Amino acid sequence: MSEPDFDAIIIGAGMSGMYQLLRLRELGLKVRVFEAGTGVGGTWYWNRYPGARFDSESYSYGFSFSKELLEEWSWSEHFAPQPETLRYLNHVADRFDLRRDIQFRSRVASAAWREATRDWEIALDDGSAHTARFLITAVGPLSAPTLPNIEGRDSFDGQSFHTSRWPHEGVDFAGKRVAVIGTGATGVQTIQEVAKTAATLTVFQRTPNWCAPLHNAPITEAEQAGIKASYPEIFRRCEETFSCFLHTPDPRGTFEVTAEEREAFLEKLYGEPGFGIWVGLYRDMLTDPAANAIVSDFIARKIRSRVTDPATAEKLIPTNHGFGTRRVPLETRYYEVYNQPNVTLVDIRETPIERITPTGIRTSGGDHEFDIIVFATGFDALTGSFDRIDIRGIDGRSLKQAWTGGARTLVGMMAEEVFPNLLMLLGPHTALGNIPRSIEYNVDWVTRLVAHAHAHGLTRVAARPEAVTAWMDHVMAIGEGLLSNQVDSWFTGVNRNVAGKHIRTIARYSGSAPDYRARCEEIARGGYGELSLA
Structure with a gap:
């Protein structure tokens, strides 16, 4: 042989x-x-869109196999941005030849x-x-990456790109009329950055997502020293938790505590950095519809308090799935973007996109002209x-x-x-x-x-x-009862832009x-x- x-x-x-x-x-x-x-770099090589960053704590995300690597690398933020992560992975490639x-x-x-x-x-x-x-x-x-099945998609005369195929030289939005199609995790991160400089930003949303604050911050010198001293504990914690984050479900049931205790608990999680508000909830909030309704109502109230126009706020609140049953985007002043005069939200369930034209996007409500179209349409x-x-x-x-x-x-x-x-x-x-x-x-x-x-x-x-x-058989059994497996998302293998992927399956390990x-x-x-x- x-x-x-x-x-x-x-x-x-x-x-x-x-x-x-x-x-x-x-x-x-x-x-x-x-x-x-x-x-x-993989993910961090391809995804160079503005706002791309971790939503796991940086120090829980890097490689753990080398003590020397942990000692010599210092993360600058609790949730590192894409350029820093790519530098880190290039450093790893160099260090180990x-x-x-x-x-x-x-x-x-x-x-x-x-x-x-x-x-x-x-x-x-x-x-x-x-x-x-x-x-x-x-x-x-x-x-x-998947692009939407929209007639005339390739006819646009301006710049257009999927978030995961971002031009390496970057994109200048200053003074430009920009469209972003999609409000998933990449859409949320992109929107909150583009809105800072674009002349106008029009967001085309089919399905709103529940989002929660990231609460990012620079890592101070004292914090850096504490992190490096705590690496064994950090990775031991990740090994023990349900989904390898620093956060894990609270062992109590939603209805084992008073309404006042629940509200205080959710307020605490909402005010803390990272995924605690998603993976650190009461143990039954992602399995019991009644428990999930409580956290969904809490997040809905937060959205209404942050968006000044009531009609816009309601458009941003999901009605077809509960909080945490899809991947939760973490954001920084995302909802406040919709209070800006240069930002418009278009609900394409009300006014569907009919086609992309050489000058922009045509919906059932009329034509919109753009200089740049961003497809934040996922994978x-x-x-x-x-x-x-x-x-x-x-x-x-x-x-x-x-x-x-x-x-x-x-x-x-x-x-x-x-x-x-x-x-x-x-x-x-x-x-x-x-x-x-x-x-x-x-x-x-x-x-x-x-x-x-x-x-x-x-x-x-x-x-x-x-x-x-x-x-x-085990994968199917462990997925029973999870509310996320009753919702169309990439968790359940559904992607309406891909032929043959319109039916829910158990696409991941849910245990x-x-x-x-x-x-x-x-x-x-x-x-x-x-x-x-x-």
């Missing part, structure tokens, strides 16, 4: 691809990373399993081909980045076709048996939450599996069908991160009995 070009090929040089490269290098393996962009094994401007077009040689043949869009024993995807859960989440690569397993079976109607995985890191030696970082049904904490665990688990195969002379590993079925890790450890400790090894 001929030897492949590489022991492993990794797709993507974001945080997961970089860390996976480092870990496999430590095993002495020959590894190549293919990255479509011109630099490292990662670039020598990364090939940039290299987009993977296809990957085909070769049963006879037990390896993958990976073809790039430039026509070149490479082989590897293991194919590891580090493509990110939110990396395949084909979780499976979209896989769908854009023609991945073929045994007998040429397509991964995209296999996942029609919803992905099937084993612990989110392996696909079905017909895709041997395909390992996924942050694939569907992994525990997400605070992403880098999930990345480090996924990478370490995959590394141990590759090391096991290498040590035992194994050239083929695949998930057994019964193990995939058992895992999917706790500690429970997820425990189940993954069972597989490893049991000698990988859930896998077919050869």
Whole structure:
């Protein structure tokens, strides 16, 4: 049997691809990373839109694997902006000499399993081909941007771009008539920045989202010293919490306390930095509709108090989902933007967009002229980045076709048996939450599996069908009763701009991160009995 070009090929040089490269290098393996962009960083390379930043605390987000790295890097803000994060990831790449094994401007077009040689043949869009024993995807859960299905979308004569494909040279909004389509997390961050300088900003909103204050601030010298001294405690806390944030649900039930206590508790969370107002609520607020109605009413009252025009305030309050059942954007004076005379909110449920014209956007209410159109229309989440690569397993079976109607995985890191030696970082049904904490665990688990195969002379590993079925049964069971799984969002695999993704599925692991890790450890400790090894 001929030897492949590489022991492993990794797709993507974001945080997961970089860390996976480092870990496999430590095993002495020959590894190549293919990255479509011109630099490292993944999410933080592509998403350069104004206002892009963490909503996890910076010091809980960075890599934890190197004490030296933790000591030498100082975050400037509690929630770092994109440029700083990209500098950090470039620093990591330099410090660990990662670039020598990364090939940039290299987009993977296809990957085909070769049963006879037990390896993958990976073809790039430039026509070149490479082989590897293991194919590891580090493509990110939110990396395949989607544009809206609007007639005439490409006919606009001005500047237009998706938030995740922002011009590297930046965009000057001063004196410009700007449209932003979309009010999800990226839309919220973009809108609050564009409104500062644009002559006019028109926001086209289909579905309002519940937003809460970020409460960002610079990190003082004293805080910096305290953070660095507390890193072991910080990461231990992230390991213990439900979704790897510094915040975790309050153990009390909503109706176990008085109305006055509830109000004070919600006020406290609303006034604190970060995701506490979302993931630190009473334990039943994301499962009990009556409990959720209380926090939804609280946030609605906050919106009404911050937006001066009552009609505009009502348009910004969601009516089709409760607070926290979709991803909650964190904002800085987002709602106050709508009090500015240069900002207009267009509810496209009332006046739908009919088409994009060479001069702007036409709705049922008339024509709007613009110099710049920003598409803050999100991503084909979780499976979209896989769908854009023609991945073929045994007998040429397509991964995209296999996942029609919803992905099937084993612990989110392996696909079905017909895709041997395909390992996924942050694939569907992994525990997400605070992403880098999930990345480090996924990478370490995959590394141990590759090391096991290498040590035992194994050239083929695949998930057994019964193990995939058992895992999917668990994923479905753990998701029952969650209000978020009863709502259309990327959590449930719905994207109305993508054909075939209009039906809800359980697209993510809804249980706790500690429970997820425990189940993954069972597989490893049991000698990988859930896998077919050869």
